[in-house]
Amino acid sequence: MSQPTIENIVIVGTGCAGLTAAVYTGRANLNPLVLDGVQPGGQLTTTSEVENFPGFPEGIDGYQLMDNLRKQAEKFGTRFEQAVVTEVDFTSSPRRLVCAERTILAKTVIIATGASPRMTGIAGEKELYGGRGVTTCATCDGAFYRQMEVAVIGGGDSAAEEALFLTRFASKVYLVHRRDALRASKIMAERATSHPKIKPVWNSVPVEVTGVKEGAVSGLKVRDIKTGAETILPVKGVFVAIGHQPNTGPFAKALDVDENGYFRPAAGSQVKTRIPGVFVAGDCADHVYRQAVTAAGMGCQAAIEAERWLAEHGG
Numbered sequence: 279m280s281q282p283t284i285e286n287i288v289i290v291g292t293g294c295a296g297l298t299a300a301v302y303t304g305r306a307n308l309n310p311l312v313l314d315g316v317q318p319g320g321q322l323t324t325t326s327e328v329e330n331f332p333g334f335p336e337g338i339d340g341y342q343l344m345d346n347l348r349k350q351a352e353k354f355g356t357r358f359e360q361a362v363v364t365e366v367d368f369t370s371s372p373r374r375l376v377c378a379e380r381t382i383l384a385k386t387v388i389i390a391t392g393a394s395p396r397m398t399g400i401a402g403e404k405e406l407y408g409g410r411g412v413t414t415c416a417t418c419d420g421a422f423y424r425q426m427e428v429a430v431i432g433g434g435d436s437a438a439e440e441a442l443f444l445t446r447f448a449s450k451v452y453l454v455h456r457r458d459a460l461r462a463s464k465i466m467a468e469r470a471t472s473h474p475k476i477k478p479v480w481n482s483v484p485v486e487v488t489g490v491k492e493g494a495v496s497g498l499k500v501r502d503i504k505t506g507a508e509t510i511l512p513v514k515g516v517f518v519a520i521g522h523q524p525n526t527g528p529f530a531k532a533l534d535v536d537e538n539g540y541f542r543p544a545a546g547s548q549v550k551t552r553i554p555g556v557f558v559a560g561d562c563a564d565h566v567y568r569q570a571v572t573a574a575g576m577g578c579q580a581a582i583e584a585e586r587w588l589a590e591h592g593g
């Protein structure tokens with residue numbers, strides 16, 4: 279019987295972190311295998327224009343950026359495979375990744391599975407998501423709403439932060455929250471609620487994003503949960519900020535995760551885990567910055583650590 283192949287490096291995820299790790303490890307002649315998950319290209323593929331990735335003064339389409347990064351990884355010999363990891367065994371050496379399709383063995387693993395923004399599920403949200411007015415990232419899309427009215431949904435630190443950031447561009451920011459007090463930290467909550475451009479809409483749940491027929495957001499219908507009254511906020515942009523869900527499920531038992539499910543790296547490192555040769559990168563291990571460029575940076579760090587690990591332990 280032939281011996282099963284043992285990969286040098288398996289990278290799980292094809293967002294900015296995973297593909298940057300692929301460019302680095304590919305260029306180091308390590309012949310990485312990258313597993314494409316359920317959303318190849320990650321969150322950026324659902325954004326239209328990316329204006330803050332260094333090196334693109336005119337901005338670049340999110341899909342195009344990820345396509346470029348993928349080609350760059352391919353140029354250095356990266357292999358891609360469509361496989362969804364369902365379970366892992368990191369107690370064995372080589373490490374085992376059980377996928378729906380097959381089981382993969384690897385000396386080192388870089389997990390870059392990202393995080394998915396939580397959505398409200400209201401009518402019109404899905405249809406108008408990504409370039410049509412519904413978004414989950416003020417840093418990415420805020421600048422498209424100069425002198426326009428926008429709404430932020432949520433009451434946590436993210437919602438407060440998004441609302442404050444949006445005041446730089448928007449003429450008015452409605453902060454729609456289902457209760458009468460923000461969950462955000464006191465300082466953020468005070469900053470947001472006292473800002474002259476931010477109008478809190480308390481005790482209100484979003485009901486519908488209007489504008490599906492026109493193909494662009496024309497308003498956000500909200501319901502006052504105390505009175506039952508429905509109003510349409512006349513906004514052109516809807517920023518959903520009700521938290522993120524890190525895609526760490528199949529790995530959560532084998533590695534350390536925090537109370538929100540994000541990977542908790544080993545002390546003194548952003549990308550090392552308690553399992554030798556297993557690294558994490560990007561939004562699955564970062565709930566603070568969550569930027570394409572920081573994810574790419576972590577992908578680079580993880581790649582260099584994996585290279586070093588292989589050099590020491592035999593690659």
Ligand code: NAP
Nearest residue numbers: 398432433434435436437439456457461519520521522565
């Ligand atoms: P979060 O703290 O979980 O807040 C989510 C908010 O969305 C809550 O106010 C929640 O309402 C609301 N919400 C949840 N589901 C909803 C739904 N279906 N419809 C309407 N509203 C809904 O999430 P987060 O703000 O993203 O923060 C996550 C973590 O990152 C937190 O620990 C936060 O402190 C941290 N963070 C820190 C910073 C910073 O320090 N600068 C910035 C961002 C995030 P309820 O309040 O009623 O539950």
